[in-house]
Amino acid sequence: MEKYDLIVIGAGNGGLMTACRAAQMGLKTLVVERHNMPGGAATSFVRGRFEFDASLHEIPDFGQGEHRGELGRIFDELGIKVEMLPIKDAFRYVVEKDGVRSLDVTFPHGKDAVMKLISEICPDDVGAMERFFDAYEDMHRGLDYFGSVRGQIDPEVLRKEHPNFMRIMSISAGELFRALGMSEKCQKIMAAYWPYQGTDIDTVDASRYLMMVYGYFVNGAYVPRMRSHSLSTAIVDRARQFGCQFLFNTEVTKVLTANGRVCGVELEDGRQFEATAIASNAFPEIVYSKLLDDKSLVPVFERKKANARKYGFRAFSVYLGLDAPPEEIGVEDYTVFLSSSDDSRVLCEESKTRFGKEYALDVCCLNMAIPDCTPEGTTEMVLTISYTGDAWADVSEEDYVKVKREVADELITKVEKVMGYKIREHIEEIEIASPVTFARYMFSPQGSIYGYSSEKWDGMSSRLITSGMEQTIPGLFFVGGHGSSLSGYYPTYSGGNKTAMQIMGYVRGGGRR
Amino acid sequence: MSKDYLNSVPAERFATIIPRRRAIIESASAEMPRYEYNVNVLARDLHPKVQHVVVSDVKELFNARLYTLVPDKELGTDKLAYFQAGQYISLDLSIDGSRLTRPYSLCSAPSTGEYQIMVKNMKNGFASEYINSNFRVGTKIDVSEPSGFFYHEPLRDSGKVVGIAGGSGIAPFISMARAIVSGIEDFELILLYGSRTEEEILFREELDELEKKCSKIKVIHVLSDEEREGYRHGFISADLIGEFCEDGSVFVCGSQGMYDYIRKETDKLGLPIKRVRFDAYGEYRLGKRDEGKVETGKVYELTVKTNDGLTHVIPARSDESILVAVERAGIKAPSKCRSGECGWCRARLVSGEVYIPEMTERRRQYDKVAGYIHACCSFPLSDCVITINCE
Incomplete structure (x- = not known):
């Protein structure tokens, strides 16, 4: 039987980065993916003259030059080369209800530009925004300390050196805004990014939110020239150069255990491979309840944790290939957050249904970052809404396409009406992805694309602080949106990278933690 | 040193993070967690990995x-996946040692809960000949x-469709017409159906x-080889299409030769790309438009690495796709549309050169740079090494 140091189940962002880093460090690594393509959500598809990104809007923390971000540095270290292009502005945020526009502001990238904008639109908040950036620095120092002692913190040092880190880690983003003394208007604007975290601003951790917003504002955001598929494929090809092996179109049907540890996998064709460690890009409940050969090994705490958790966002996207140039469509922005309300709690609540009275829509036009991403005289655009509930649970096989069309129709109508875009008459290609589509390709429960919801008790702070304490079956590691770094491109890549280090320790230690 | 800007938040709250997390987890059920929901079941029902049929x-x-x-219930297929009128299925076939697919x-x-497919008797049609001489009631197949x-996509297409069918290209339109009559689809379908003679008209x-x-539903029969009363005569020309098209969408299904011809005709009408949709080509056959691109009569050496860990060294003819070479060798390679559009046969070209006809070039941009091919419409120009992901 072939023996590996590490077998990775699933070639999503987390799995790929874990595999690439592990192979680079010399671990004999195998990746098994049931789809015929790598990437999970990080993929693209072609319809007619257009190639659409399935999920990626932009990646923070890539950076360039002096603003090279952590993710950019990881790619550099591993020698993964992908052409990335900067996006000019962070976002345009439009709030409009019943024809009344209450907010329309475009946020730039770059700290100075952000501060200049704040001084213009919320002059009383300049101090609060400066404190916001200070908070990031304090948090970062705390996290560095936390990482340097591998979670074995000295309470005295923490209290003396990192009191603000302790405060930030224990509150929500909304609480942070208020504690910094932001005006209501500034709080609302700063909350615009909430859909990227999947929970309302008073639920998502201040730590996670700070990290994301700082990444966007300071390091800017980037998109790969050739869609996220280029990221996934480049990581696969690089990992292969490090000796990593890949099996696509292949399903792991069993996770094998011996002496209370994981020891290998069985594939659908009956082949078995031995492994010292297994990194699962598949959700814990899939490993525990479906794949594991001895289910009695799942610690009670892990079972309870899986049951206590809620799923993160489930997405609905309309991919549009339009036969007119952006100026004819009327598009001027790369990202528009389009909402009927500026209250993320209301929007989160309403996002439990397929398309409610209140909505938060994300409009993304790739031509605004890469003008030649489609043939001359055409535009591609993706409209996305996200669900905080299992909104598609009641749809039947027969009604499915019809329901998909109805929701897509609502989205197009809304965007045309509020933004004044001319979409409908120019649709040359259209594809619609629902939570069912994401479930089809990613096999995630309910089609979640954001792993587990960032609840107050289960946000970045609590997952990070407890990441070394909550032990599952020895040798088993989880990577991806459901892992300790939460969801998104940057978190899953950097989480996979970190997990590879832990796996290295486990394997080199002879299978002990 | 830290500044005092967060003093309203007690630092002691940090100590509550772990206990709060533990309390919530401890209060949850200790059952084995659920991993599959309605949405997952629906995804599988709509997109089964394989369907066993009889x-x-x-x-x-x-x-x-x-x-x-x-459905072949004995083999575990309880029902057939729902579909949209106009779609195809791919058949898994095993003929004389070849493992191949046909859409x-x-x-x-x-x-209806059942599928119907029409298989034309083609001269030298490797698969069609086999199917029509071997398939009978009770034959089991994987699809x-x-x-x-x-x-028809109402958000994109006109409510009026001019369907252009040549010979057996009528198949998807039969499905559409039946779906319109049974109220599943709602659009006007004007069918321009080309046959050679009256007796060759299918359905x-x-x-x-x-x-x-x-x-x-309206049907206009066009006969190319016969002049008869009550029928249009000749080919489905720009004039004829223009007569019915107005602001409608044009859907085309037929042979590759017909596609080349119809494309010229719809160009004459100045129809934008969005208003003319072609069904997948089916097996791409090298023709006039590929002259000078491939050498004829050559046989190259193709090394195929499959994900069962095996390496096969097989011959590959210059006038046949890499996929066909692999299938001839009895290797079960993944493929569906065989026209370049579905990407199911995506393979890594480790070394060697291939020719990809422009009409079938539907790869992702990065795949073109990174050396991935759609084997179904890549023709060898040299000895090649590829890796494929067998199912």
Whole structure:
């Protein structure tokens, strides 16, 4: 039987980065993916003259030059080369209800530009925004300390050196805004990014939110020239150069255990491979309840944790290939957050249904970052809404396409009406992805694309602080949106990278933690 | 040193993070967690990895056979996946040591719970000849999920469709017409159906009936080799299309030669790309447009690495796709549309050169740079090494 140091189940962002880093460090690594393509959500598809990104809007923390971000540095270290292009502005945020526009502001990238904008639109908040950036620095120092002692913190040092880190880690983003003394208007604007975290601003951790917003504002955001598929494929090809092996179109049907540890996998064709460690890009409940050969090994705490958790966002996207140039469509922005309300709690609540009275829509036009991403005289655009509930649970096989069309129709109508875009008459290609589509390709429960919801008790702070304490079956590691770094491109890549280090320790230690 | 800007938040709250997390987890159920939900089941029902079917009926048509396929419950397929009128299924075949696939448009309406496919008797049609001489009631086959993008999409297409069919290219339109009559689809379908002679018209009676039953369906027969009263004569020209098209969408299904011709005709009408949709080509055959691109009569060495860990060294003819070479060698390679559009046969070209006809070039941008090919429409120009992901 072939023996590996590490077998990775699933070639999503987390799995790929874990595999690439592990192979680079010399671990004999195998990746098994049931789809015929790598990437999970990080993929693209072609319809007619257009190639659409399935999920990626932009990646923070890539950076360039002096603003090279952590993710950019990881790619550099591993020698993964992908052409990335900067996006000019962070976002345009439009709030409009019943024809009344209450907010329309475009946020730039770059700290100075952000501060200049704040001084213009919320002059009383300049101090609060400066404190916001200070908070990031304090948090970062705390996290560095936390990482340097591998979670074995000295309470005295923490209290003396990192009191603000302790405060930030224990509150929500909304609480942070208020504690910094932001005006209501500034709080609302700063909350615009909430859909990227999947929970309302008073639920998502201040730590996670700070990290994301700082990444966007300071390091800017980037998109790969050739869609996220280029990221996934480049990581696969690089990992292969490090000796990593890949099996696509292949399903792991069993996770094998011996002496209370994981020891290998069985594939659908009956082949078995031995492994010292297994990194699962598949959700814990899939490993525990479906794949594991001895289910009695799942610690009670892990079972309870899986049951206590809620799923993160489930997405609905309309991919549009339009036969007119952006100026004819009327598009001027790369990202528009389009909402009927500026209250993320209301929007989160309403996002439990397929398309409610209140909505938060994300409009993304790739031509605004890469003008030649489609043939001359055409535009591609993706409209996305996200669900905080299992909104598609009641749809039947027969009604499915019809329901998909109805929701897509609502989205197009809304965007045309509020933004004044001319979409409908120019649709040359259209594809619609629902939570069912994401479930089809990613096999995630309910089609979640954001792993587990960032609840107050289960946000970045609590997952990070407890990441070394909550032990599952020895040798088993989880990577991806459901892992300790939460969801998104940057978190899953950097989480996979970190997990590879832990796996290295486990394997080199002879299978002990 | 830290500044005092967060003093309203007690630092002691940090100590509550772990206890709060533990309390919530401890209060949850200790059952094995659920991992599959309605949405996951629906995804699987709509897109099964494989469907085991059995032939329940065979009908003779002119120079073609119509097969009805029902779920093979014995092998674990309880029901067939729902589809959109115009889509196809891919059949898994094993012929004389070759493992191959063939796509066939579904003729049935989506609601019947069974699939119908029509297989034309083709001269030198490797698969069609095999199917029509071997398939009978009771034959068991594995087929793919319903696939393809040749369906009416009201958000994109006009409410009026001019369907252009040549010969057996009528198949997807039969499905659409049946779906319109049964109320599953709602659009006006004007069918310009080209046949050589009157007796070669497929589904003649049913088309008459569908037209009678439903005012949304209209059929105009065009005969190329015969002049008869009540029929249009000649080819489906720009003039004829223009007569019915107005602001409608044009859907085309037929042979590759017909596609080349119709494309020129619709260009004459100045129809934008969005208003003319072609069904997948089916097996791409090198022709005039590829002259000078490949050498004829050459046989190269193709090294194929499959994901069962094996390496096969096989011959590959210069006038056949890499996929065909692999199938001839008895390797079960993944493929569905065989026209370049579905990407199921995506393979890594480790070394060697291939020719990819422009019409079938539907790869992702990065795949072109990174050396990935769609094996179904890549023709070898040298010895090649590829890796493929067998299912």
